[in-house]
Amino acid sequence: MCPPSDSSDDSKPEVPAEGNPPEEQPAGNSVEEAPAGGNPTEEQPTVIEAESAPSAGEREESGTPVDKIEIASELPIMPLTDTVIYPHIVAPLLVTEEPLIKLIDDALAGDRIVGVVTAKVEVEDEVIPTPEQLYEVGSAVAVARMFKLPDGKMQLLVQGIARIRVNEYSQTQPYLRASVEKLTDRIEDGVETEGLARNALNLFRQIVNLAPYLPDEMFVAAMNVGDPNDLADFLAANINLDTNQKQEILEELDVKERLRRLTVFLNHEVEVLEIGSRIQDQVQSELGKGQREFYLREQLKAIQKELGELDEKSMEINEIREAIDESGMPEEARKEAERELDRLANMPAAAAEYTVARTYLDWMVNLPWQKSTEDNLDVKRAARILDEDHYDLEKVKERIVEYLAVRNIKEDTKGPILCFVGPPGVGKTSLGHSIARALGRTFHRISLGGVRDEAEIRGHRRTYVGALPGRIIQGLRKAGTNNPVFMLDEVDKLGVDFRGDPAAALLEVLDPEQNHSFSDHYLDVAFDLSTVMFITTANILFTIPPALLDRMEVLELPGYTEPEKVMIARQFLVPRQVEEHGLTGHEVEVEDGALHGIIRNYTREAGVRNLEREIAGTLRKVARKVAEGEKGPFKITADDLHEMLGPIKFRLDVIEQADEVGVATGLAWTEVGGDVLFVEAESFPGKGNLSLTGKLGEVMQESARAAVTYARANSEALGISPDFFEKNDIHIHVPAGAIPKDGPSAGVTMAAALVSAATEKPLVKDIAMTGEVTLRGKVLPVGGIKEKVLAAHRAGVKKVILPEDNEKDLEEVPDFVKQDMQFSFVTNVSEVISEVLKDGSRSEPGGAGKGKAGGGKGTGEASAGEGA
Numbered sequence: 001m002c003p004p005s006d007s008s009d010d011s012k013p014e015v016p017a018e019g020n021p022p023e024e025q026p027a028g029n030s031v032e033e034a035p036a037g038g039n040p041t042e043e044q045p046t047v048i049e050a051e052s053a054p055s056a057g058e059r060e061e062s063g064t065p066v067d068k069i070e071i072a073s074e075l076p077i078m079p080l081t082d083t084v085i086y087p088h089i090v091a092p093l094l095v096t097e098e099p100l101i102k103l104i105d106d107a108l109a110g111d112r113i114v115g116v117v118t119a120k121v122e123v124e125d126e127v128i129p130t131p132e133q134l135y136e137v138g139s140a141v142a143v144a145r146m147f148k149l150p151d152g153k154m155q156l157l158v159q160g161i162a163r164i165r166v167n168e169y170s171q172t173q174p175y176l177r178a179s180v181e182k183l184t185d186r187i188e189d190g191v192e193t194e195g196l197a198r199n200a201l202n203l204f205r206q207i208v209n210l211a212p213y214l215p216d217e218m219f220v221a222a223m224n225v226g227d228p229n230d231l232a233d234f235l236a237a238n239i240n241l242d243t244n245q246k247q248e249i250l251e252e253l254d255v256k257e258r259l260r261r262l263t264v265f266l267n268h269e270v271e272v273l274e275i276g277s278r279i280q281d282q283v284q285s286e287l288g289k290g291q292r293e294f295y296l297r298e299q300l301k302a303i304q305k306e307l308g309e310l311d312e313k314s315m316e317i318n319e320i321r322e323a324i325d326e327s328g329m330p331e332e333a334r335k336e337a338e339r340e341l342d343r344l345a346n347m348p349a350a351a352a353e354y355t356v357a358r359t360y361l362d363w364m365v366n367l368p369w370q371k372s373t374e375d376n377l378d379v380k381r382a383a384r385i386l387d388e389d390h391y392d393l394e395k396v397k398e399r400i401v402e403y404l405a406v407r408n409i410k411e412d413t414k415g416p417i418l419c420f421v422g423p424p425g426v427g428k429t430s431l432g433h434s435i436a437r438a439l440g441r442t443f444h445r446i447s448l449g450g451v452r453d454e455a456e457i458r459g460h461r462r463t464y465v466g467a468l469p470g471r472i473i474q475g476l477r478k479a480g481t482n483n484p485v486f487m488l489d490e491v492d493k494l495g496v497d498f499r500g501d502p503a504a505a506l507l508e509v510l511d512p513e514q515n516h517s518f519s520d521h522y523l524d525v526a527f528d529l530s531t532v533m534f535i536t537t538a539n540i541l542f543t544i545p546p547a548l549l550d551r552m553e554v555l556e557l558p559g560y561t562e563p564e565k566v567m568i569a570r571q572f573l574v575p576r577q578v579e580e581h582g583l584t585g586h587e588v589e590v591e592d593g594a595l596h597g598i599i600r601n602y603t604r605e606a607g608v609r610n611l612e613r614e615i616a617g618t619l620r621k622v623a624r625k626v627a628e629g630e631k632g633p634f635k636i637t638a639d640d641l642h643e644m645l646g647p648i649k650f651r652l653d654v655i656e657q658a659d660e661v662g663v664a665t666g667l668a669w670t671e672v673g674g675d676v677l678f679v680e681a682e683s684f685p686g687k688g689n690l691s692l693t694g695k696l697g698e699v700m701q702e703s704a705r706a707a708v709t710y711a712r713a714n715s716e717a718l719g720i721s722p723d724f725f726e727k728n729d730i731h732i733h734v735p736a737g738a739i740p741k742d743g744p745s746a747g748v749t750m751a752a753a754l755v756s757a758a759t760e761k762p763l764v765k766d767i768a769m770t771g772e773v774t775l776r777g778k779v780l781p782v783g784g785i786k787e788k789v790l791a792a793h794r795a796g797v798k799k800v801i802l803p804e805d806n807e808k809d810l811e812e813v814p815d816f817v818k819q820d821m822q823f824s825f826v827t828n829v830s831e832v833i834s835e836v837l838k839d840g841s842r843s844e845p846g847g848a849g850k851g852k853a854g855g856g857k858g859t860g861e862a863s864a865g866e867g868a
Contacts, residue, residue, distance in 0.1 A: 075115040077176040079129045084246035086233035087160040095154040103175040112143045131169045137251045196259035197228040203266035210273035328370030333525040337364045372483045376440035389434035415533035422557030425607020428537040436485035444479040449490035454500025459522035469522040483531035492538035510551045559606025573612045581619045587633030597638040601648040662757035666749030667770040669784030674791030681753035686729025694734030697742025707751035720758040745782035747773030768792045769801040777829040785809035
């Protein structure tokens with residue numbers, strides 16, 4: 001296949017250097033004067049001219065015009081790609097394929113005339129198109145010159161003779177031959193044809209003026225072409241047209257229609273060039289202005305350098321560049337920072353983007369890319385510090401010491417991701433401070449309570465006004481190191497709204513396999529969080545998404561017992577409050593009896609937060625005495641509490657109340673620890689209806705219905721009258737009706753209260769129970785055993801009935817609690833009834849058995865979120 005020669009553009013066929021009037025010689029007919037094109041190699045090519053037949057130029061000299069040359073009825077066909085050759089136009093061609101080289105050799109041995117036909121479709125390099133892939137109309141050309149190149153290729157200079165139509169291919173190997181017919185142009189002389197020719201010439205003049213690839217002499221050559229037929233071919237050969245458009249001009253035999261089509265193409269080219277010219281003028285104007293400013297700025301810099309002065313902006317740019325070099329940021333971040341710095345340097349200080357870019361660079365250079373604190377891996381020292389700051393919490397302390405022990409052996413251990421779960425006030429947040437102190441790291445805390453925007457974690461993109469990095473990157477900058485102890489407080493209270501899910505954004509932060517390349521939307525570069533020790537805190541687990549919970553190691557911090565609270569108050573709370581109230585230099589003593597009194601009568605919590613508030617209340621009274629001039633020492637006893645703190649807020653109702661019919665003592669788990677829950681059941685004449693009150697959840701209501709079904713199915717064995725449920729209505733109520741309650745663990749408590757009301761036998765008040773009940777009367781295990789047992793101990797309960805499968809959970813209960821209480825493990829409701837139901841009948845109202853139903857203070861959400 002024959003492409004156009006590299007020495008000339010296929011869209012600009014070769015034009016003869018001198019033009020002749022149309023009556024003597026068409027433009028481009030002087031093939032001897034046409035340039036031969038450049039050589040691809042330094043070696044001089046061999047120029048070969050055939051002697052067996054006269055060339056086109058020789059024929060012209062002998063008096064035969066090109067368009068009068070006789071064309072054989074069968075010609076060798078040379079396929080072309082991406083180019084079309086018109087009659088009377090000189091064009092260079094490069095022949096690379098062996099079959100086509102043989103075709104040229106054979107033509108040079110003959111009359112030197114070949115047919116050139118353009119391919120319809122694109123074909124691969126060095127692949128010769130088949131006859132089906134070629135157009136029917138082409139041109140007969142004369143080979144004016146042939147250059148034999150050292151690598152065997154040929155460079156030709158050909159001149160178009162006439163349009164031809166291929167009728168039938170007679171040979172396909174080694175090259176194509178076909179029978180052809182010469183096509184004759186249809187020319188109508190007249191005003192319209194002349195007008196079309198002049199209009200086309202005028203459009204071509206505009207193109208020459210606008211197109212950088214056309215010299216001015218091209219228009220002069222076009223003016224010398226007087227024949228409208230030759231003019232149309234000349235213009236089509238010298239403007240930018242695609243192959244299909246060029247072929248369309250070649251195939252049109254009506255000269256008037258050819259000029260019309262050419263006019264459309266010329267108008268389009270003029271429009272494209274005018275648009276390009278306007279764009280170029282604008283660019284040149286902007287470039288000129290920019291170059292002038294650049295030149296003046298460079299001059300100003302040179303002058304300032306000679307004077308030893310720098311403008312404020314240059315000094316700022318230099319300072320930022322030095323900060324980038326000293327920051328130690330990785331290569332990716334460094335490239336981004338330098339790119340932004342280059343933009344900043346070329347930006348006017350008054351530009352709106354200047355402040356945005358300056359703020360971004362400020363964040364980049366101030367992040368602790370390589371700054372870290374050295375961990376103190378002394379295991380004994382860490383254990384001592386943890387014991388100094390917190391009492392008990394042995395599991396958490398052991399886990400931190402184990403981490404340090406592993407770091408002693410393997411230095412590149414990734415930081416653990418811990419989740420402290422427990423009721424408020426047990427020391428989750430303060431434990432983070434102690435861990436940081438034990439490790440020798442900086443500490444940073446983020447409160448996630450109520451956070452609903454994903455951008456709070458990942459940051460805003462810089463396209464927004466006032467955009468900033470997320471809290472993770474902000475915290476690292478404040479911490480000043482890349483390995484702080486990072487506490488994410490209240491992770492269970494994250495929200496979700498239309499701005500995204502912050503919990504989903506934390507998945508990458510809290511995943512050791514991903515957080516080594518954490519990408520903040522604002523920075524848009526990776527930051528390594530793998531050395532950060534993340535600690536999260538939560539009161540409950542069931543509100544944390546499972547995928548997020550799976551990434552954390554959960555450590556439970558249960559509520560404190562009364563002796564533990566006394567120890568914490570004596571070692572930590574009282575000394576801290578004495579110092580905060582300015583009583584350090586005065587002799588102030590808070591007796592253990594006073595601490596016990598505060599814990600029992602003025603607080604009801606799993607932690608020690610309210611305990612510290614009440615201790616502060618007593619010390620404020622002492623501070624007032626000191627301010628009034630009274631001298632110490634001051635001793636706070638249990639007898640002083642009423643005067644200092646007012647009336648008792650909580651009472652141990654279970655101990656002080658008598659046994660009653662239909663009132664059972666249950667145990668509940670809440671977000672703030674365990675608590676005692678009373679369930680009341682009453683029967684009265686009716687039709688067997690069941691009423692449930694006390695703001696019970698769906699699960700708790702189902703437990704009540706299951707208890708009723710069990711009691712009805714086993715009424716005879718339980719000593720209930722056979723027609724009791726047909727003639728009586730049942731009302732089950734759980735006090736503290738304003739507080740939502742749910743969960744299955746009150747099932748046995750409801751069953752016991754129901755049987756007591758049906759048999760009119762009282763229940764033992766100081767026996768508490770918990771467990772899920774089935775229709776068959778089986779007692780299933782529930783969760784929160786430690787918290788429930790501690791709540792029973794605080795309330796003065798002497799015995800606790802638990803499901804048999806929960807016996808293993810007593811290992812977590814302190815030994816002194818287990819020594820003070822009895823435990824009974826059951827598998828069936830009948831066992832519970834036999835232990836709590838007393839022999840005897842219902843007493844009269846106001847008597848010992850029917851006293852006012854004491855009510856544990858309706859605490860929190862009973863049994864909510866149990867792992868039953």
